Amino acid sequence: MRLGELDASILKRQLRTEGISLQTGPFITQISTQAPDLIESLHTLYSDALICEYAEFSDFHISVDRPPGLRRWLQPQIDFYFDGTAPFNPFPAGQALPLFEWGLNWAISQHAHQYLIIHAAVIEKEGHAVIMPAPPGSGKSTLCAGLVHNGWRLLSDELTLLDLHNGQATPLARPVGLKNDSIEVIRRFAPQATLSPITVDTHKGAVALMKPPADSVEKSDQPAQPAWVIFPKYIAGAAATLTPHSKAKACIALGDNAFNYSIHGVNGFNLLTNMLDQCDCYDFSYSNLSDAVSIFSQLEPPA
Amino acid sequence: MSSPPPILLHALNHPENMLSLSLSSWDLLIRQARGAGLLTNLHDAIDRLGELNSIPERPRNHLESARTLTDKHQRDVHWEVKCILEALKALKQPITLLKGSAYLIADLPVAKGRLFSDIDILVPKEAIEEVEQTLRLKGWMLTTHDAYDQRYYRTWMHELPPLRHATRNTTLDVHHNILPETARLHPSPKKLLQAAISVNEDNSLYVLSPADMVLHSATHLFHDGELEHGLRDLVDLDGLLRHFGNQEAFWSELVERAKEMDLTRPLYYALRYSKKFLNTPIPEETIIASQAGSPPAFMPYWMDMLFLRALAPDHLSCRDWLSGTARLLLFIRAHFLRMPLHLLIPHLFHKAFISPRSNGAT
Amino acid sequence: MPSWQVTPESQFIWHSWNNEHLLYNNASGSTHLLGEAEAVLLQSLQKAPQTIPQLEKGLSELFEAVPSEEATKWLQNTLFQFKSLGLATIEN
Numbered sequence: 001m002r003l004g005e006l007d008a009s010i011l012k013r014q015l016r017t018e019g020i021s022l023q024t025g026p027f028i029t030q031i032s033t034q035a036p037d038l039i040e041s042l043h044t045l046y047s048d049a050l051i052c053e054y055a056e057f058s059d060f061h062i063s064v065d066r067p068p069g070l071r072r073w074l075q076p077q078i079d080f081y082f083d084g085t086a087p088f089n090p091f092p093a094g095q096a097l098p099l100f101e102w103g104l105n106w107a108i109s110q111h112a113h114q115y116l117i118i119h120a121a122v123i124e125k126e127g128h129a130v131i132m133p134a135p136p137g138s139g140k141s142t143l144c145a146g147l148v149h150n151g152w153r154l155l156s157d158e159l160t161l162l163d164l165h166n167g168q169a170t171p172l173a174r175p176v177g178l179k180n181d182s183i184e185v186i187r188r189f190a191p192q193a194t195l196s197p198i199t200v201d202t203h204k205g206a207v208a209l210m211k212p213p214a215d216s217v218e219k220s221d222q223p224a225q226p227a228w229v230i231f232p233k234y235i236a237g238a239a240a241t242l243t244p245h246s247k248a249k250a251c252i253a254l255g256d257n258a259f260n261y262s263i264h265g266v267n268g269f270n271l272l273t274n275m276l277d278q279c280d281c282y283d284f285s286y287s288n289l290s291d292a293v294s295i296f297s298q299l300e301p302p303a
Numbered sequence: 304m305s306s307p308p309p310i311l312l313h314a315l316n317h318p319e320n321m322l323s324l325s326l327s328s329w330d331l332l333i334r335q336a337r338g339a340g341l342l343t344n345l346h347d348a349i350d351r352l353g354e355l356n357s358i359p360e361r362p363r364n365h366l367e368s369a370r371t372l373t374d375k376h377q378r379d380v381h382w383e384v385k386c387i388l389e390a391l392k393a394l395k396q397p398i399t400l401l402k403g404s405a406y407l408i409a410d411l412p413v414a415k416g417r418l419f420s421d422i423d424i425l426v427p428k429e430a431i432e433e434v435e436q437t438l439r440l441k442g443w444m445l446t447t448h449d450a451y452d453q454r455y456y457r458t459w460m461h462e463l464p465p466l467r468h469a470t471r472n473t474t475l476d477v478h479h480n481i482l483p484e485t486a487r488l489h490p491s492p493k494k495l496l497q498a499a500i501s502v503n504e505d506n507s508l509y510v511l512s513p514a515d516m517v518l519h520s521a522t523h524l525f526h527d528g529e530l531e532h533g534l535r536d537l538v539d540l541d542g543l544l545r546h547f548g549n550q551e552a553f554w555s556e557l558v559e560r561a562k563e564m565d566l567t568r569p570l571y572y573a574l575r576y577s578k579k580f581l582n583t584p585i586p587e588e589t590i591i592a593s594q595a596g597s598p599p600a601f602m603p604y605w606m607d608m609l610f611l612r613a614l615a616p617d618h619l620s621c622r623d624w625l626s627g628t629a630r631l632l633l634f635i636r637a638h639f640l641r642m643p644l645h646l647l648i649p650h651l652f653h654k655a656f657i658s659p660r661s662n663g664a665t
Numbered sequence: 666m667p668s669w670q671v672t673p674e675s676q677f678i679w680h681s682w683n684n685e686h687l688l689y690n691n692a693s694g695s696t697h698l699l700g701e702a703e704a705v706l707l708q709s710l711q712k713a714p715q716t717i718p719q720l721e722k723g724l725s726e727l728f729e730a731v732p733s734e735e736a737t738k739w740l741q742n743t744l745f746q747f748k749s750l751g752l753a754t755i756e757n
Binding site: 028056057058059061083084085111112113114262263264265 | 325326327329330333334337338359361362364365367368369371372374375378618619
């Protein structure tokens with residue numbers, strides 16, 4: 001069943017006790033938490049995701065809770081527990097949702113080496129995927145959020161999972177993180193989008209998460225073949241422009257942006273070089289989302 | 304150890320039983336094995352049975368993922384050893400690999416499933432300064448600049464402060480002995496080096512002899528307080544004993560060497576717990592001979608209580624109310640064994656109150 | 666005279682687009698991006714260990730260029746770069 005079909009009070013009780021088993025893309029994650037803000041956000045943002053009522057096996061066991069001890073009364077904090085151990089320092093208590101999203105990304109990137117995992121957004125149309133690697137501040141997530149409300153399917157905003165066996169991008173349709181000004185940009189550009197409440201004062205500034213489109217979540221079992229690698233860059237006032245990017249440099253950039261490229265050794269090298277043989281590579285500068293959407297709609301897959 | 308015994312031990316001892324596990328048992332097994340750093344060992348045990356494809360996909364993904372990571376670690380160790388040899392080439396000072404990297408370079412079966420964190424080498428004490436200088440010229444840097452830590456290492460320890468390579472970010476521990484200067488036991492590093500075995504053509508690289516390798520592993524685990532990966536280290540010991548134990552002369556050499564090197568106590572514990580946890584085949588006469596190193600009356604019961612907890616997989620399903628206490632007591636015991644008491648107290652105080660508490664991610 | 670060779674026991678896997686060459690070194694696990702001239706130099710070392718004059722001769726024939734001081738400097742710099750990347754070593 002879908003998480004949204006669960007009654008809010010039942011979801012709350014389950015999250016606070018034995019937890020729920022949530023399917024996101026290829027992974028099943030057992031989640032439990034006492035944090036009321038996280039419970040509410042999960043209810044909103046993951047309502048289209050499948051939950052497994054009797055999951056016997058979960059890939060990851062996660063809880064997000066207050067650390068024990070006196071400190072909880074002085075300066076409330078929240079910890080991310082991966083199978084009973086806390087791999088990070090605690091966050092301030094109000095940031096349970098970003099901590100959960102960040103922690104789940106960490107769990108996947110540290111453990112799922114059946115994929116080459118690249119820090120990049122990936123979207124799809126008519127069976128062809130665009131991979132968009134980019135550093136923070138390049139407007140990657142804003143562009144991704146805009147495109148997935150305009151004809152493109154979201155595979156992932158943060159983690160591109162490339163299957164080592166066939167090079168296909170595996171969907172992991174989870175909420176899209178929006179920062180600072182882009183929250184308002186998306187509110188105006190895609191009024192139908194559902195956003196979480198804004199968390200302020202994370203190390204990134206103001207953060208809100210956008211619920212992935214229902215259709216993207218439903219198609220989580222349909223991988224896509226990469227056809228383009230596009231490096232987006234938001235430049236104030238710039239016209240939306242695609243310029244060709246060297247394949248060899250794109251390969252190095254993808255490797256640099258991958259969490260586990262070096263782990264895969266020669267298999268990672270072969271995966272990326274074979275994939276790039278089949279891809280067109282571009283730099284993309286833009287300032288206006290509508291123009292960006294129109295340029296993307298004109299992309300022709302490589303012959 | 305909480306009862307029933309951890310599913311991980313059952314799987315290590317009876318790999319064929321993994322083929323009929325339920326998904327919920329796999330859930331627990333994968334978690335325990337991940338906590339203990341033994342996922343790749345499980346992968347390889349099933350692979351040896353030729354049955355990887357008959358286990359369910361989800362747990363199999365985790366095992367294969369761990370195998371991929373282990374391959375990367377092994378590739379890195381081979382390369383790093385090459386770089387260390389290249390850096391020390393002009394010095395013409397042979398080095399002896401210790402622990403994991405030694406198992407790998409000597410191509411011992413026990414290395415196959417192992418993850419690696421850093422590389423440990425042993426050099427004669429007379430040469431250590433020259434080795435350090437050369438390494439620092441070739442890109443290795445000291446990891447600690449804290450004066451107290453520096454003095455602690457250089458005065459009391461059997462190794463330099465860890466060195467880190469500036470570009471490859473790898474860590475190298477350079478030892479001149481396998482136990483600290485101040486330790487209760489005094490194995491002779493000269494004897495270790497004399498018995499070491501060359502593993503390359505130009506005799507620049509050595510590993511310890513089989514008996515010394517086992518004794519070092521035993522010392523590291525049962526005397527040195529390195530219990531974070533207790534079970535994984537015990538799996539190493541078991542693997543070494545099984546491999547070398549095929550040669551008949553090995554067992555008597557091992558017992559003799561332990562006496563000669565003043566390491567009968569760690570050997571006693573090693574054989575006891577390896578057999579207890581992993582059913583290591585050990586000849587009866589070796590067990591009897593190793594009793595010479597058993598602790599005084601009453602101690603075995605007490606040590607069993609501590610070690611059986613500390614060696615269990617580091618996973619919440621294997622912890623009971625005494626586990627944390629057991630690890631702490633063994634940590635204090637290890638410090639007690641390596642330093643006289645008057646040194647120990649200031650050191651623990653320094654560690655407790657001055658060193659910054661870091662929440663290291665693993 | 667010392668001769669240059671590719672790092673013993675290393676295996677190189679090449680993938681090229683136009684004049685850009687990617688190289689995976691199986692021994693170090695590193696990936697490198699090489700220009701045309703660098704790739705030709707490394708590939709000629711792969712064929713056989715060579716001294717700097719031998720390399721100069723081979724390269725000037727291949728590129729139909731006259732040996733120059735500048736070319737020698739480039740050759741030396743590139744070889745030492747290969748060395749620091751673990752792609753080549755000097756044998757006496």
